[in-house]
Amino acid sequence: MSPAPPLGAGASESRIQGVVITVRTTVVRRTVLSASAVTLALLATACGGGDEKGGSDGDKAAKAKGEPTASAPAAKALTAAELEKLVISAADLPDHEVAEPGKDEVSDPGTVSVEQAECEPIAQALSSVPLGKPVASVQRLVTLESEAAKKGMPDLAGLSEEEAEEAMLDSLDITKTMTSLRSYDADGAKETLAALRDAGKKCAGASPCRPTVRSSRSPR
Template identity: 45%
Template sequence: MRATAVRRTALAASVASLALLATACGGSSDASGSDGKGGGASGAAAGDGAGRKPAVKTLTAAELKKASLVQGDVKGNKIAQAGPGDQVKAGSVTVDKKECEPFAHAYLGVEQGEPVARTQRTAVSEPKKTDKGTSLEDLAEMPEGDAEDAFAAAFDLTSTLVSLSSYEGQGAPETLAAVRESAAKCGGGFSITMDGDTQKVAGLTEEKVTGGDEAIGWTVTSESEGKQVPFKLVAMRRSGTFATFVSFNLAATGGRAEGFELPTAIVTAQAAKLS
């Protein structure tokens, strides 16, 4: 199942999105910018408060690939290169409010500006072990309450798409600043149309997160068919590299969002590799 289809399924609160967990190990999505020039989305660059812009290091395609997460970097998660189905092209996305576009692109893992190089990885959490069986036979023999808990535990799996983009000059600070500004203007909600399907973002709630030189996080509440589904988004910058982490949890798509938090372990591991 394509990741874009999974996103739609998650927004419709369907456990059929479990298919992503079995197909997350697609082909490589690592790529270089078309002309090797940096340049992020519009927005004020982060500085030191005295008008001076931060010094940045531009990672080459080889350096960015080396700094990207690999299996074993995050305990309890399976890491793989994102496949073609995980990639969303800017041309396939329209947003009903222009000022919300930078945030929408970060939320969908869309390439912004003209990065020198770019990589994408998927991180899928391993199922939590319980003392209850999870086979259909086991579920059938359990009391109703225990069966419900065991079923929820089996689907308490979080998938995170990690996108890294390396920029020259002030591309990375400007891109993060644009996403931050976009979120401030669009907290009341907006709509995204992707490949003909419209998704409504009902609201954004800012969350505390640390990592790299600067980072910011949100809970993104999406709405579809009368149901609200939470997603998590972290935007982070380390020197000249801009990173986004977009997570959804299968149990949360069914209305059980307890314990679904920002992907802090993944953010920490990625920030460390970029340092």
């Protein structure tokens, strides 16, 4: 599979027929701080059409408007079953644990809030909640534990305060990555990408883009 073009590159929005969006949000539990990253992989099918001489006048007019032609039917959004065959698995990452996330590990769209409304699409992407109206969606939680974390909490007896703190942090050296794979129909893809581009322009470098996620879990 060839590398996907970045937002704003490659085929124009009017020519996109189908899009699969992958969102990966990574949380590193090494210190009190957490880090988040998002990658959008866009797999777009552009309009083809016509013979080597340019096709019929109808095809030319359709291509000029970015509409599907008779020789290039609109691509259908992938189903959940088809996405299951494409989503990352343990076979791809043998040193990691790959599993479907539990209900308490997935953020609900209603629990994500931002100070600036125009930043909401980015906040949703950072929180791994659905963007727009996907036709189908699958998610995987990828976990990587360091050797120290696998051993659990160490015996702190005889350690200095600094050594004990470092040992405890090492025991929490766990990286969790939420991978979301979603498919959209033509209109849904264009609207979702447009919303992300618009939010990116308005919110670049703005701290209000950092989402606040309200937990829906009951206290234990």
